[in-house]
Each structure stands twice: as structure tokens, then as C-alpha cells.
Amino acid sequence: MTGHSTDREQRRITDEEAFLEERFDELFPICRSITGPGLRESLDRLSEWIPLEIEGVSSGTEVFDWTVPQEWRIDEAKLVGPDGEVYADFDETNLAVLNYSKPIDRRLSLDELRPHLYSLPDLPEATPYVTSYYERNWGFCLPHETVESLPEGEYHAYVDSEFVDGELNYGHAVLPGESDQEVLLSSYLCHPSLANNELSGPLVMALLYDRLAAWDERRFSYRFVLCPETIGSISYLSRYGDHLTDALRGGLVLTCLGGPEPRLRYKKSRRETALLDSTVEHLDEYGDASFEIHPFDPSSGSDERQYCSPGFDLPVGQMARTVYREYEGYHNSLDTKAFMGIDPLVESADRIERVLRTFEVAGYYENQYPYGEPMLGKRDLYPDVSSYGEWADSTSEFVGQELSILNYSDGTHSMLEIAERNDRSVRELVPVIELLRKKGVLERLPETEPPSTAEYGSPTDE
């Protein structure tokens, strides 16, 4: 294992839109894959904004059922036609070469070449993004209209790549909170020049790091993870899975957070009733944010498939906007900054921040005086004079909320449920919760799930 923490001073964001534009333009041209120099360079640049500790897992390491592959390095790739025309050129777009292509330097006929050409008949102007990580192949990706126009004759296929024993890298950082219990934000770095389905996640993550660092208080510690998809999160779990099993209270995989869809799209964790799942549902029903909510589905998606594999079953959902398989630019050269947009990323960060703020108060509390109602009057939590006709509606409502919160705060009802019993958003209860905590009659419980049995001792033992 190798690891290093950047010693450069952490940079803060002053203008979110300018930040996004600049980082995007800096990161987009880099040729990333699941390993290699492009991945390392991308992690390095992002660590200016998120203090990532960057670690490596050596090639050949067994990570659960998988083996970390050799590093792929590429310098050049070119397909030259019989007419001297360059039909695919890595220097023009890094999508032009099959990602993880083995080196090749061969002259061959068009018929011999065809099995090594990838194109999209339904999108004839787009260059597809194609990979072959675990089976040694070579190939070029090019627009279908180009493929159709290729002349007969001898081609020169040239890929200057190599496979070396190196490492697979990922980066992570923890923003500490009052508790060691953690919330995970995870996204991936591994696609070359793609926008929505590559850079939207890390860029929104950088905004969120910046914002959460500025919160007055954080109930939870927040863990930020950037890794290549699938093999990266599996590698991460092979090192930190035990820790996450102990510490994790909720998490979000961030993917495809740009694009034209107006709402965020939440895919539930495998548990489907984890507190974070309930928090998003609660905000959708009672809050001012609407979400498109989907059940967990292991058959497609991103790294939540690994976090939610049955051996881990972590409470990690996925937050997206315009997702894989629902826009034509998915995994091809149409996935550009113009398609992704900058504004949607800011808006995605806004909504995810709201989910996290709500999650901070959504859990379990304990009334410190569970036998009979606590005496509210002596703590200035109740009007001195009790007169039904004289109380303002707001007084009645406030006292009612106090009594409701206190009665149900027995460690088995989440604050979300208490809010829902009162037919309102948990965010509206925050002032009451805070007052009751300040007066010492209510305490927050560490867990986000109810303990198996909530039980009080004998009342006369007090």
C-alpha cells in the first residue's frame, strides 16, 4: 500500500460557477482509465480542493473475487488508411482508442480491421467509449459515418500502449464531526473525456466538501471517496469495508449529476428503509425538494452495487440527475460540458446539501424524563397562565410539538416519523428540538436505526 497526503494548503471556493468551469476544462482532456497516470493526475488536481489522501493497490493484488490488473499507459494511437488519411487519432480524442487496448503495429486489410472497429449505427456522428479491461484486445472507436466511408485497401493500426506492474489509485478524505459515525460521499474517476458520466460527480463532491467544511457543526463525520468505478470501490472495500461496516450511518454515490432533468433521481440503498432512504422520501413528501425515487436495483448503476453487495449491505444510495442509459450521449462523445451544464451541478449540490442537513436531525432521540410528561413550566417551555381562550395558535402549536417530540422520543421513533405524525417537515421541528436539547430534556442518540429493544427500568428506580 502506498499513500500520501497532499501537504499543499487546501484551497477554498469563492465562486462556485467559475470553479466548476475551470476545473472542468482542466480535467476533461486527461485520458483516464481504471489505472494509470491519467487517473493519478486527476486525483492530484482534485486534491487541491478536497484534501485527498491518495492510496494505491498494487497490480496483481486480490481484492475479494477480483484481481487488480496491470496499469495501462498509452502515448499514441492512430489508424491510418490506404489513402494516408488518419481515421482515428488518440491525439484528437482519447475516446478514439479502445480503453485498455494492447499495443499494436500492424498493416491489415479493411476486412481484417473491421472486428477491431467500434461505432454506433444509431448515432452515426458520435464516437463511442469502449473498454476491455480484463481481456486483452485492441481496437479503435470512431463515428459510424466514418466507418461506412472507409475505402478498401491496407490500413496501418498503431497503438503505442503498455501494461506495467504498478498500482490502482483512489483518494479519500474525512471531514470530522461531533461523532465518529460517518456519512459517505463516493464518486468515480475512470472515464476519459466524458462530462456528465465522469466529471459531474467529482465536481459536485468538491462543492459539497467546501460547503460542509463551512457548516457550524457536523453531527457526523463525512468521508469523501474518489476511485475508479467497480474495481476501485471493490479495492476500497477490501481495505476499509470493516471500518465502514462499523462506522457508516448513510452514504451516497454521486453520478451523472448534470444534464437537463429538473429533479434529482434517488436510487435507494439495498435496505430500502435505511434512515437516509427515509430522509429523501420525507423531503420529497414534506420538504420543498422533489425527488424521483427508485427502488434499489443491483442490475445496473454505479458503485452502490458494491457498497450494497450482500456481504456489506451498507446504507448507501445513489444520487443522480440525468442518468446512464437515459440520454443519448451516454458513453460516447456527445457527453460534453454543453450537455452536462454548469448550473445543474450547483443545483445538485444545493439539493444534496439539503438532504445531508436533514439527515443530521432525522434520527433517534431520548426524552430524559420518560415517566409522566416532563414539567415544562419550570423550564420556561410552557406558558405560566393556562387559559384555552388566551393562547395564541402558535403557542398551542409549539407546546403540542414539544409534547409530541418528548412522548415519541424513546429511541424507537425517528424524528422523521415524529414529524410525519405531526404532518410536517422535520426541518420545521428543528427550533423545538434545539430548545428541548438546550433545556436538557431531550438527548440525541448515537444510532440512526432504532436499537433492537427500547426499554426503561422501573420508574421507582429513578
Add this chain to the structure above:
Amino acid sequence: MTGHSTDREQRRITDEEAFLEERFDELFPICRSITGPGLRESLDRLSEWIPLEIEGVSSGTEVFDWTVPQEWRIDEAKLVGPDGEVYADFDETNLAVLNYSKPIDRRLSLDELRPHLYSLPDLPEATPYVTSYYERNWGFCLPHETVESLPEGEYHAYVDSEFVDGELNYGHAVLPGESDQEVLLSSYLCHPSLANNELSGPLVMALLYDRLAAWDERRFSYRFVLCPETIGSISYLSRYGDHLTDALRGGLVLTCLGGPEPRLRYKKSRRETALLDSTVEHLDEYGDASFEIHPFDPSSGSDERQYCSPGFDLPVGQMARTVYREYEGYHNSLDTKAFMGIDPLVESADRIERVLRTFEVAGYYENQYPYGEPMLGKRDLYPDVSSYGEWADSTSEFVGQELSILNYSDGTHSMLEIAERNDRSVRELVPVIELLRKKGVLERLPETEPPSTAEYGSPTDE
């Protein structure tokens, strides 16, 4: 602790309506509060009909998070105007003085007086009922139209009250049944001259005591409690909470049982699925009594808030008719006998008695021959000759009910559920249940909730 049991002979009710009229007229004028002579006198009079043991909790005693206040005694209260007119007079109505007002004998201007006057702008002819138990205040309650007509000048505010170290009193009685397991009926005494929201509960309780005492058999023991609201039930729980936790199988707080509403209004216990909650729902759906059923709500109500505080969480619901906050006479001088009515009290007693009778059979039973069906024929529970064409419909139905009761009586299905599987009221099954019990094939289980696991030993161990 002080306690005494009345040694007078217990009186029985011969004419329910006359009883209610007479008791009402006797109790209404007494100036009750949460402590003091008026409360004791009221308990004493009611103990002629319910053999209440009256106990006291000394002033200053800590009861959970509360402290029993000093006793309040009052002789006179009068507000005299600059014109010599008496604008508020305790002798005319005990509502005229702020309940728990401290003594005062002061001359002051109208402006100085105003903060001590309570009235209802929306009900200008009504005198409100206002209290200040735990913060020393003084004041007068009077119709808003009077407040508006007060002339400028010097007033004489005079309250002849005192606070003394004494006790808070409540009364309770147990009507024994076959089992030590208890059903609680609880109501409050603490408001001065109010009808529906004070006397309706104790008066219906007296009817119920009289009726239940006349039942042929009682499965449960019935506990009757009369106490001042909130501080009284908290005091009661501080003494008897452990006992109730062990013994209580169900309970009802009786409040506001008069007034014009045609149906009883049931507020579920905090558990919401306690057998008593299910019993009321069952009667509403399958019986001849319709109820307006509400979820538990700790933000308002009566002493069920204390019985259902999370440390106790007792299976106690609330039975009412025309409730607090839903009639304009709530907590003011419009809450009179005329508003409350006498007939509604009798009808409330009828329906509550039906709930209790149903609760007596609603619980869990055990088939004594659980391996295969019991042989009904040898116990004369089955026709000798089995001929599909010859059986009367009633025979088929009776045998079917026997088999259904026996199959499901394994300690995990309540008789309510068994009745509902048969799409009928549990009251219709009573003859079948009684026959099966008499024949020794069915036994009643002591609990009203299913044991955690119902399990039979090996069939060949029998």
C-alpha cells in the same frame, strides 16, 4: 401518605337519571382545584357510590419530574369598581377568580388592573376558566362585555386565599374479578363549576361501577381512579406505576362524555394496537356501536398523556364524546348541565359497558388438543349422523365456528381476529366459546397480548 376508606355502606343506584341529576346538582357548585377542600369534598361525596379509598400526597413531594404544590384554599374574591359595583364575585361563580390566585388586597387603577383580567373576546358573555398553578399570580375572570364596560377609576381587588402545606388527594377503588389482571377506568376532578369537562367523567364512572358490580362474572379486576388532572395522575403513577405496569391489561380515561355528539370518540392508546384498541375497532366494524376513532396524540388530551408517557406506555385509551376544543363552552361558563345533558351520560355508560364486556372475551385462548382436530362427537359437539344434505345451516355454521376457534386458538390469534376471519362480531361467538370451555377443549389464556412465541412440544410427548 394518608388514606382512608369510607366505612359507610355503599349505595346502589336505582334510577340512573335521577342519580345523575342529584349528584350533578350536589357537585357542581363546589370550588375544586388540583388540591384543597373542594377536591376532598367532591371525592368524599362520590365515595358514597364508588367505595373510594382516598389518599393524599404531601405538598412538596417530588413525583417524577414534578413537585406537588401547596394546597390552595379560598374563601372570598371580589373585584369592586370605582362606582361601588362588584364586577367579579367568587360567591356568584367560582370561575370568577384565577384558579390558584394568590391573596391580594389592593386598590389600583384600571390600567394597573388590566393585566389581571381574563376574558374571551370571541365569547363576550362567557366567563373563562383560567389557572396558574405553578407560578404565583392573581387575577379575575369575567365576561368580555363586562371588561369592555369597566369605568375608569380606582378598583379594589380582593382575594382571600392562602397556600398551606397540605396534600394532593385522589381516590381509587378496585372491583375484584376472577383474575388479578386489571382494567383501569380513570377520570379527573379539579375544575370548579364546569359540567361536561369535569363532572361527566366521574358521573359516568359511578354508573359503570354500579353496573360492573352487578355483572355475573368479571374476568378482570376493575380499578377506578379519580384524581386531579396531570399532577394527580402523575402522583398516582409515582405510587402505583409499577403495579399498573405489571397488572394492567387495558384502560380508559373518561372525559367529556356529555354534549350533543351522537357517537363516542375513542383515542387510541400510544401502542395503537393494544387489544383494547382492537376491541373498539372491532365493535365499530362488526358490532352495533359506531365510534369515531382517532390515533394517539400526545400533544393534547387528558390523563392518557401520563399513562401513555414513554416510560409507562400503558395500554390506556381515552373515551369521550364532545371533546375539549371542539365546543365553544370548553373551559368557560357555557359548559353547563344544559349543554352536557343527562341522557348522553347514560348512553355513554351503555357503550363503554359494551366495550368492556367485549374486552372480557376478546383475548387469547388455547385449544387443549392441538394435534389433529379434537374429537367433537364424543363431547356432543358434533351431530352423530354426518349427512351434508341433512344438516341445518345453523348446524354447519356452529360446527364451522367450533373448528375455526379451535384451530386458531394457539395463543397467537386473539378471539377478535378469529371472529374477524369469520366475518362476524366476537359477541356472536360467545355461546360457542362458552360451550368449548365448558367441555374442556378450550382454555382462556391470562394475557391479552400474544406470548412472544407459541410453541407446542413434540406431538408424541403427549
Add this chain to the structure above:
Amino acid sequence: MTGHSTDREQRRITDEEAFLEERFDELFPICRSITGPGLRESLDRLSEWIPLEIEGVSSGTEVFDWTVPQEWRIDEAKLVGPDGEVYADFDETNLAVLNYSKPIDRRLSLDELRPHLYSLPDLPEATPYVTSYYERNWGFCLPHETVESLPEGEYHAYVDSEFVDGELNYGHAVLPGESDQEVLLSSYLCHPSLANNELSGPLVMALLYDRLAAWDERRFSYRFVLCPETIGSISYLSRYGDHLTDALRGGLVLTCLGGPEPRLRYKKSRRETALLDSTVEHLDEYGDASFEIHPFDPSSGSDERQYCSPGFDLPVGQMARTVYREYEGYHNSLDTKAFMGIDPLVESADRIERVLRTFEVAGYYENQYPYGEPMLGKRDLYPDVSSYGEWADSTSEFVGQELSILNYSDGTHSMLEIAERNDRSVRELVPVIELLRKKGVLERLPETEPPSTAEYGSPTDE
């Protein structure tokens, strides 16, 4: 206990319809009852096709709450009128005598006779089937139109029967499978000449034995039981109840499987959510077979009432078509081969076979690589080149099904549930399941119900 296994060679069915016709005609005339020679002869003939081991339980044996009655043997029964006319004759139909009638040889008037005559006023041409097993009676069954035409005068009632200490018989056979876990198929033999409500069950059972014996593999062992109804299954349970409690994973009582109803009628087991119950519901919703599904009902039915008595509570449902109490021939001479039909029996066998085949795959499996996704590529379970645009829909679908099955196969989700999450029949998943099993990434779990907690060890313990 006596028992013998037929040593004759087992016969296989070549033409199902011819088989049913011949066996029906052979068995129909035999006078069966819950004991006696007719029952033994019927078991004996069926054991040519199902290798029944036939056992006996001696008269007088206590079986749970019941006692095995003496054997009933009958040679002749005749009711001769004053005019010499024979009004009821056992030789013409064995329904003519009250089943288990005691011997009688008496001359008596019509008025004395009437209490011993059974007929159906609503079906005046039908002879009812009437029994009196446990109370000694005598009597004749005859058409109501005959009863109405009986002349006054002296009748001769003659029944030549006897009760002897003998035994009650049943037969059973086990068709072994990969596992010792069993599926039960149970039907009854005890009615004399009735078709749908007697022979349909054993005949369909014989077809099923023949078909299941020909399956390539059987996950479960299949137990076939033929016994007299009620007392027979209770006797069987008294001997084999412990074994069934351990081994049984599902079962079906077969009854009334002929008649005109187009669909099979499934009555759930008492558990109502046993895997076999869910299997039938799943086939009804996702498969090509529609069922009329009923809740469990202990108040009527067949031997599922005994298998599902609360002490056993075995996962045994009932499969029928045109049932008791829903056709006018129920328990009378109108229940003939013409009514029952031969084709419906074959169709019933088809559908029950489909239920059993589905049940074989419906249960619980375990992903052998639960930490992260298993690496599908190295096992040829995933395309080498990953290109969204290039995968056929069928490839995506197949990979998605692999991932879904693997993610949810943690011992707590049945394959039925996994199929339903994928909105398809479990039968469509069979090729994927088989491939994953062959590749060693998926294993079948022995149980059909989820273990109480499915838990993996620490991922780093692997």
C-alpha cells in the same frame, strides 16, 4: 402396526386417459368406508401404480384425541316393503345403506322406520351418502321421491353387517430426490361409489407419481399418502407427525379434482405465506396458469385441516377443482364419472405438476462471493468488451438477471421474490440460475423458509 410393500413390479402409465377410465371403472363399485375390506382392496389396486406400503392401525388404538373404531364389514342390506317391493338395496348401490350401519333384522311400521331413512328433499331423485362412524345407528339412504311414495304397512329392515377388531389402513410411498426434505401429496379413500369426491384425488395422484418418477432430477423427495379422511390422516400424523415436522417443506391435499370448473382452486396452508403458498400465487400472477386462491379455512375442507392443526401447522395447502358444497352431486349419487370427467383429471395433473416444478426452484440460494460483485468476466458470464451501444438487449437483460440474482441471494430472499423484483416468472430465470450454479457462484440452500438471520462474517476473514 402391520405393513407390507407390494412386491409386484410397478406398472407405468402409457396412455393417461385409458389408464384413468380403466382404474375408475375398477374402483368405483367397491364399497369403501374408513376401515374394512373395501378400503384394503382399493389400496391394493392402486399400489400397482404407486408402490404403496400399506400399514394398519389396530382398532381401539388412541390416536391423539381420537380412538380408531372397530372395522365395519357389510355383506347385504335391503329394505323390503309391505308390498314385497325392495325399496333400498345394497346390491344395487352401496350408497343405499347408512355407512357404518349396525346389523338389523326387524319388521316395523312406516312410522317406526322413518327416523332411519335418509333422503334429499331438494334432490328427490338422488340417493344421499350418509355416515355414522362413531355412534351406532342403522339406516337406509334412498331417493326422496321413493320415500314419499312408500306405502303404509310393515317393512322388513335388514342389514347384514358386523363390527370386528381389525385395523384402519392407509398406504404411502416415497419417491426419493436429491434431498431428504419432502413434499407431501395426500388424498383420501373412504367414500363408497362417489367419483369427484373420492376417486379424482387418488387417480390424479397416480398420474403425478408416474410423471414425477420420470423427472430428470428431483430436488425434494415426494411422499404420497392415501388414507381414509380425518381419522386416517390423524392416525398417519400420530405415527409420522414428528417425521413430517422435521422433513416437510410443502404439501398438497388432493381432492375433488374433476368437474366443470375451468381453474384449479388452491386453499392456502394455515401459514398462508409458506413458500408453496407463494409459489401458487406467483404462478397465478406471473405464470401461464390461473388459480382461484382461497385463504386457509379450518371450518371445512379435507385432511389439510389435520395437517394444519395448530400443533402441527405443516405447510400443506389443498388443491381442488370443483369442490364440496359447490356442486349439487356433493355427497350423493349424482357424483358420477360423467360429472367428474376424465379430461379434467389430466388437466389437473398438468397444473399440479407445474406447481411442483416451480416449487423446486422457488426457494433460497446463496451467492458464494458476497463481498462486492463476483467477477463475472473470468467465468465467461460477462462480455469481454464493454460497450453500451454494442450489447444486444438480450445480453443486457441476461447480465442484469445475473447481478440481481447474485445480489439478493443472501438466504433471506426467495427466488420467487427475486423474480418478482424483476417482474417476471421464476421459470424464466431457470437458465440463469442453472448457469450460475454450474459456474460455482450460486448455491441452493436446503431450506424453503429464510433462516432467522442471514449474516456474513467479517469480509477480511475470508
